[in-house]
Amino acid sequence: MYPNWILQRAYLTPLRKALTFKKQSWTFQELSDESIKRARQLVTLGIQQGDRIAIMGPSKPELVIMMYACMHLQCEMVMLNRRLSQDELAYQLKDSEAVAVLIADEDVEKLPSETTYHLFSAIEEGAEGAVNIVKEWPLHQTTTIMYTSGTTGFPKGVRQTVGNHQASATASVLNIGLQAQDVWLCAVPLFHISGFSILVRSLLYGNQIFLYDQFDVEAIAQNIMDGDVTHMSVVAVTLERILHTLEQRNAKASSYFKLMLAGGGPVPVDYLARAHALNLAVAQTYGMTETSSQTATLASEDAMRKIGSAGKPLFFNQIMIAEPNAKGEGEICIRGPHVTPGYIGRFAQKNATKAGWLHTGDIGYVDEEGYLFVIDRRADLIISGGENIYPAEIENVLLTHPAVKEAGVCGMPDEQWGQVPIAFIVLNEQLSVEQLQAFCLQKLAKYKVPKEIIITDSLPRNGADKLLRRKLLQ
């Protein structure tokens, strides 16, 4: 049995700042008090200890307090993604069999029309019932359920337990270190593991969070320049926007800023070099919903020596490459206390692991010094004339061209070759397709050069700003 994180943190460091949002701050004691009050309000709606509850709202303190209230009640929280369509949400509500839906007022229009729900405002104004907040949680208790698309088309509801989240946070601290004055900037969605894990770390570490409800790149860049924050989680595209803003301002990161954790897919090498020039330490990480955030992270001392690597596993984790080819490339498999015990709903009977190993479907290799390199997601693999083509490799080349702002590559069916790669790009400045193809031909084997390059205004991305290569063709 482990302590209720919210009560324990409020007991240990009640007066430390826990959360700052638009210049208003909460201490750990205040967050605990408000979330206990909210739990008392939830029980009057008929919500009981251990119920499965769906929850949706923008990244604001109200959402944090609502989540903590659910955690006090040991509810399993189905974390609804605000960017989904009504059909996609309807699938998750049905599949999860959530007994209630808690929704921020401004998000109510996003719900499928026939949904029964409780508005945050109504809960916050409601009566308070009697509640026994348990002081201890078992390791196997499900804290969160997050849906991931996977390769089958039907999203799977992934369970993340108290033990998973604790293991992730403690393994992470052994890698990146900790000081009482550390402050995490959270501009990734709280409904994704990238954001929720920042809440868990805050509770376990006693660190403050600077919360953003949208990606305000000007304010974020200012925080980084001023040293208001020490850590931040980014994906490639948000990292690029920060780099661009700092470059435009001719400014560098404050020496108080410690680390960007970059996840959600590979970061182009070009970005890492630009970040280095701006005094911005970037640690590439590798993780996923099924591993409750990071599995591997590049240690600070290796950042420049192993550019492009996702590093080594965190202390309690293990990585194995299954069925490697002659070059050592194969499926990345993961083992450790941070790995999900399994799924709910339609996939409840599916084993998450084989012999204790999570088979990720991602392709990578471990170099002679033990560093993981994630080459690509298996589902994105393009096979053209028997040659394997990894989209990220082509994207990396396209992004080295100064006129290219964003790039996404996928396979297109082709009579002759089976598949051929095509590219979708967002431009910074005028450039012809012919010029760009000529540029690629200088850097890539001919069969890897995109047969078509489509100039567009934006690329399809999910709620965590991860590029969705499979949606490019649509």
Place this chain on the structure above:
Amino acid sequence: MYPNWILQRAYLTPLRKALTFKKQSWTFQELSDESIKRARQLVTLGIQQGDRIAIMGPSKPELVIMMYACMHLQCEMVMLNRRLSQDELAYQLKDSEAVAVLIADEDVEKLPSETTYHLFSAIEEGAEGAVNIVKEWPLHQTTTIMYTSGTTGFPKGVRQTVGNHQASATASVLNIGLQAQDVWLCAVPLFHISGFSILVRSLLYGNQIFLYDQFDVEAIAQNIMDGDVTHMSVVAVTLERILHTLEQRNAKASSYFKLMLAGGGPVPVDYLARAHALNLAVAQTYGMTETSSQTATLASEDAMRKIGSAGKPLFFNQIMIAEPNAKGEGEICIRGPHVTPGYIGRFAQKNATKAGWLHTGDIGYVDEEGYLFVIDRRADLIISGGENIYPAEIENVLLTHPAVKEAGVCGMPDEQWGQVPIAFIVLNEQLSVEQLQAFCLQKLAKYKVPKEIIITDSLPRNGADKLLRRKLLQ
């Protein structure tokens, strides 16, 4: 299953310094390589995976490597205390049923005469056998067995598992923080939990240890002044020697030095104030063999506001006061993943916990803000005329007198009162017993003033320099 700490750390940060002893250093890779070699040498002696092995030697790299070799073989290590008598060692060897005794050459004379043993030097020169070093350890695997005297007279062999040590190290880092460049000075015995936990932290954190085989106060003070080290574990008497040395040199601690963890019983308030004047942060901690090191520690922000407190529990731990009296004082009980699953040998059937709580036998209270104050060890309680007298309270008063260097108080049988307190003191400068009693009378209720004060050269202490009050009368 969790990774073998030694292999995992060598994999993650092979080139970081792991250990420094008398100007020679080892990296984590070197410690791993040497300990694997030593494991290969141990198997040729007939030692098998999982065997229970007794081990004794001074705090030198040879001992560290020998311990790591035993850990590679998943042996249960009975940590023999070098300061014990032959009779006491004979009891532990018999009680533990250790199948082999590994002994540093210089310690062989300490063993009971009929003991069969393997000298470190013979092992280090021996042949290497084939060995399969397992890469994973189960949480319930016993890593170490340490004997504690307790109140019954018969020492109990306490099991400390992989899970206990991991929980202790991870909970500790959430309290005191971590940076890659942290260096722990280890001048506490490796056979005690205070020293062994420094090894565990080094493996989990990737931090360097400055190892001392004796308490060389001049060299240690120099390390602290020069900022060679950032952390150190002390007990009251060693802390006093460091304070005294710094005061004599009119020097302060380097700003690189972060924290003294002070355990093994209460630290006199006077020492804390002197440390503060020397720029030396001291965190009082409360822990014991059964809790694999710290259970509670005073957070840095509370150090001056709650002088004398052992702080609050570490994040994964809980503390409860059983059967408190009207003032809230009662037996301190502890719960958490760091608590031993139990004992071996004569006490194998004894439950370490009741309903999940370890009853420590120590007396304390938790103040209105949740801070633990350890008043005294139950076995040392003096009852005089129906009044409870806590020796530490009298010692604290004696130590505030500038002429008093060390003080120990215990109960002496008395016809009239049942018991009366008497004091044993070590002086800095000339002082009469009458003067000191007059001094006490100013600060203490009359029944607490020691009826006898005996001036002596030294006080009885155990291997960890903890005052042994029960031996004072002998």
